[in-house]
Amino acid sequence: MVIYNDVLETIRMLEEKLDIRTITMGISLLDCFSDDYKVTATKIYDKITRYAKDLVKTGEDIESEYGVPIINKRVSVTPIALSAMKNRDQFVHLAHALDSAANEIGVNFIGGYSALVQKGINASEHEFIASIPQALTETSCMCSSVNVGSTKSGINLDAVKMMGHIIKETAYLTREADSIGCAKFVVFANAVEDNPFMAGAFHGVGEGEAVINVGVSGPGTVSSAIANMKGEPIDHICETIKRIAFKITRAGQLVGNEASKRLNVPFGILDLSLAPTPEVGDSVAAILEAMGLEKAGTHGTTAALALLTDAVKKGGIMASSHVGGLSGAFIPVSEDAGMIDSVNCGALSFDKLEAMTSVCSVGLDMIAIAGDTPAETISAIIADEASIGVINNKTTAVRVIPVYGKGVGEVAEFGGLLGYAPIIPLNKYSSADFINRGGRIPAPIHSFKN
Amino acid sequence: MKAVITVIGEDKTGIIYKVSKILYEMNINIEDISQTIMQKYFTMLMLVSIPQDVKISELTEKFSALKEEGLSIQVQKTDIFDSMHKI
Incomplete structure (x- = not known):
């Protein structure tokens, strides 16, 4: 039984801007990574567009049926640094695949151009981090994050040192738009694996095949x-x-x-x-x-x-x-x-x-x-x-x-x-x-x- | 599917007629109705049952024509109220 006051309270809360900020679909890309960067990019694009093809429409349907605005529909993916590409150009190629997939399905943002380097950085991760400014500049809705510390492993000061330069370079490359590239990049400590919010969303390795957050x-x-x-x-x-x-x-x-x-x-x-x-x-x-x-x-x-x-x-x-x-x-x-x-x-x-x-x-x-x-x-x-x-x-x-x-x-x-x-x-x-x-x-x- | 239609607007003749006419045309049954005037605003709540083949978005679209007459109309499935206000 619906109570009159409950309905009016809900309507008032909606007027006061109660909303669902985001529905974020986390998608595991672990099975997409191969030693050929072109194959990897194709697999990434195909998997995202297959899993999340109805995400935006579903969000809009739910919004209209319940009258609760759903502001953003987003996708988060497995940290891309785990693909262990050989150089920064290959990583940027994957960034384009992520961005194209996001544009194809019509989501607001895609997150997961990320690396977890709280304890150490390997050679591929080094290349990945170096690719971030270019990747953020050449894409429209892709977000990036790096985890540089955790309570369990301390703080990787080498990574922290790199971050200052990465942020400055991103600011320079996107200088025409008030350095907006930096708004799509976040540096974490104790990053969580199931965060639905941008710019820091990524689909952690402990997560399943796909998930709705x-x-x-x-x-x-x-x-x-x-x-x-x-x-x-x-x-x-x-x-x-x-x-x-x-x-x-x-x-x-x-x-x-x-x-x-x-x-x-x-x-x-x-x-x-x-x-x-x-x-x-x-x-x-x-x-x-x-x-x-x-x-x-x-x-x-x-x-x-x-x-x-x-x-x-x-x-x-x-x-x-x-x-x-x-x-x-x-x-x-x-x-x-x-x-x-x-x-x-x-x-x-x-x-x-x-x-x-x-x-x-x-x-x-x-x-x-x-x-x-x-x-x-x-x-x-x-x-x-x-x-x-x-x-x-x-x-x-x-x-x-x-x-x-x-x-x-x-x-x-x-x-x-x-x-x-x-x-x-x-x-x-x-x-x-x-x-x-x-x-x-x-x-x-x-x-x-x- | 059960839904609540909330109609809020300045009180004038024909509001119930116009809303229920659209419901009739779409084969939507009104199960309960209550209305009051709060300050000078007409406030009406209708509990309706919507046939399987009717989409809420179609209904909302029809109601949007009444916006010009100063009526704000919300259609929401009842689950939202049960979820938010009941433990």
Whole structure:
């Protein structure tokens, strides 16, 4: 029996931008890799277009039947570095195969041009990493990621060092479009194998043949509910967030199950992340401000974000049979109108963002920095962020965009879901000698649990 | 297939007529109906059963003609409400 109030509440939540952020189909490419790069490329293209040919249509059908918007349909694949190609040109050839397959089936993004090098880099992986800037420049919807550290194995500082240069080169090659190539590249520590969100999605080697992962969203529904709770104790706020997270997650679970049934692919996980968009009313910063902070980024922001992330997880965990991915709250600066405002008025600094990443679900995300930032400084930012993840047993990531030709005070325009971002000032002192040491930072003491 | 049709818009004559006419033409049976005026907005909920051969997208398309008259109409399968609001 459908209750009148439940229907109206659902309609109101939809108006407040409750949505399913993404249905991501993970596809294993392990059986496509051969010693001939052309054969590999053909097999990759054929397999993706065969498995995911109905993904977009299925998403659209479910959207129209349940009235819940499904913003993105995506594909993630086995990390391409595992194909062990001989040189960077061969890897770029595979990047084109991924991109063509994605365009053919009409998905928004394809992820998995990735490497896992948290402990060491072999010769082929070296070539793979070197191919990333060119691959990102020559493709339209392909995303790339590299995992450089984990709690179990420590941080590969040699890889971290390379990342600064890769990001700078990508920024240069895509300089005509405000270095947008960097928006499709993320550096992880403790990367998860079932993340449905871009740019970091890939289909881990422990995953099955194919899987459907769903990411939910809806920060607007949370901020609207909290806005009506002025003066109430913080426990009540936590309770309200839990209730909303539960309902959003249930919607996601329903969509995931339906998609899995119709596509005949097993349901993997539901990722409970609150992901903002540049639209007004769809902001994580607005939730923090509704809790009583004048601007996101002021003192108290870390505490507010910590309780938000925790309450979202607690509310969602009972609503879904399989929770996974990153699950928490995302704080991508350029994709969140409230975060952009906070940076513009000086309330939110780079250092505060770093502190916030120790309690949110991911990391330093979609932050525009000056184009002349040294590669070593970018590597040092990655080393800091990876350390937060490795020490705290959580995923952290860095997606920064050194906007070529622009400096602090200017604005980078990415368009669409990626939004725009004011360029944020960084610490001006050098980290070069530290980064250039290379080597490997050992795993922390609490990783020895066997 | 059971679905809920939610109609929200400014109150005026003929809303129920126009909505139920489309339902009649598509052979959709109305099982329950409730309506109220909230502030000055007409709000109507209909529980309907949709025949197997009718797609919700076709129905939504027909309703989109009523958008010009200031009516916002949503058609949603009932599972979404059961999932979200029941444990």
